[in-house]
Amino acid sequence: MVSLKQRPNGVWRARYRDQDNKEHSKHFKTKREGEAWLVEQKAAIATGQWASPAAGRIMWDEWVSRWLEMQVWADGSVTSAITSTSSVPWRQKSIRDVKSGDVQLWVTHEADRGLAPSTIRTRLNYVHMAFRVSVDNQVIPRSPASRTKAPRQRKKSVTMRILTADQVAAALEAAGEFRLFVAVCAFAGLRLGEAAGLQAGDIDFERNTISVRRQVLGTSIPSTNVGPPKAGSERDIFVPRELIDMLAGDKKLSPDTLLFRTPLGHLYNRNNAGHEWRKIRVLLGFDDEVKLHTLRHTFASNLIASGSDVVTVQRALGHSQPSITLDVYSHLWPSAEDKTRSATPTFMGHVRGLRAPCGLH
CATH class of the missing domain: 1.10.150.130 (Tyrosine recombinase, N-terminal domain)
Structure with a gap:
């Protein structure tokens, strides 16, 4: 129901009822203004864009x-x-x-x-x-942020650090009691929180897989807790038999026992795990850019170097979308030009190796 009436003082009073039959009114100096307002409110109700004036x-x-x-x-x-x-x-x-x-x-x-x-x-x-x-929730009719422009992000030169096999071996040697934690980051590509949340039941000693089902959240002992992994990160990772053998000592643990704890029995979090890695870094003379997450980058680079496609790498790393994997690691895949450079000489060598007419040799 809508109405538009002129009051004794000459002001026009416009009224309408919303979808809950609650009446709303507003006063205008002219009839035209009142009519325009009523048309706007009726259209908003009909299209589901109406918002209660009080709610806002x-x-x-x-x-x-x-x-x-x-x-x-x-x-x-x-x-x-x-x-x-x-x-x-x-x-x-x-x-x-x-x-x-x-x-x-x-x-x-x-x-x-x-x-x-x-x-x-x-x-x-x-x-x-x-x-x-x-x-x-009909608090406001439209978002004032819908057309806001964010600053453009300039492309940066890629400076991702990748460790060599010798450097990973040295890190494992220097890690001491932290060695298995380093190993699952380097050879399964786990994030810090995912490695910290591993339980004995996540290791499949028959299929050579590690299941990611949770992560440790928080940066300090009081704030540390165990929660689900990042959305889309639940996965089973096929890992080398040698890594499974390294973890074999935990076969006797109950399935829900966490594999990694600090010497004082606390869960590893961003701070204390980072502290352990910094000790390794100082001992080996690595610069500050070599972080624990560098082991995950190294894992990804080895998958790509072995010929793995983007979907395979995405699933192994637990990225929710292939586009995320490409955003981070696209520079590691050979470009079309690289493939042309390598494919054409191979093809030409094969042709020249045949008995060719017209003096091709």
């Missing part, structure tokens, strides 16, 4: 808290979302009062203060998600 009064911080309660994310994602949504200047502003210009200005200021384009893009993504869910 909620403050940004309050809405973000409600939005985060709806998510089923791992702790790391929640932390990133909080950091991102807390960096905006409209935290104590009603969500309906945030304009597209406010969002673009925030992005520009983040770039001006030296934040990396990839970090700004991540923060903008979380902010946009919060706005988008508010639209879905």
Whole structure:
């Protein structure tokens, strides 16, 4: 039901009822303005884009808290979302009062203060998600972040570090009690958290596989906990028999026993595992760019060098999409030019090796 009537003071009062039969009204100086407003509200209701005027009064911080309660994310994602949504200047502003210009200005200021384009893009993504869910829940009619432009990320020269076989062997030799942890990173390509979350039951001694079913999250002992791996990272990895033999001493453990703990019995996390690796790095004279994650890069490079295609590498590394694998490792695959350079001489050599007419030799 809609109505538009002129009041004794000459003001036009426009009224309509929403899909819940709740009445809303607004006053206008002219009839034309009232009619235009009613058409807009009716169209928004019909297309599912209508938002309650009262709902939009909620403050940004309050809405973000409600939005985060709806998510089923791992702790790391929640932390990133909080950091991102807390960096905006409209935290104590009603969500309906945030304009597209406010969002673009925030992005520009983040770039001006030296934040990396990839970090700004991540923060903008979380902010946009919060706005988008508010639209879905009819808090606001449209997201002010939908057309925000993030800074372009310049292509950087590839500086990925890859260890040689001799360097990996030296790292294993220097690792001491941390040796098996280093081994599963180097020969199964596990992330730090995935290696820390391995249980005895994840090792299949018959099929020579390691199953990734969980990861350790957190950067300190109080914050450390075990959770599911990154989305799409659950996988079974075929590994060398030699690695299985290295882990064979854990056959007698119960399946749910974690394989790796610090000498004090704590779970390995980013800090204490990183500390163990830094000791190895100093001992061997590696520079600061050689991190524990370098072992995962080394694993991937060896798969590629052996002729593995992108999907095979993607599945082994637990990337959710092949595009992620290509973004990180595309420079390791031979280019079309490389293949041409190697294929043509091989073909020509084969031809010249045959008995050819017309003096081809």
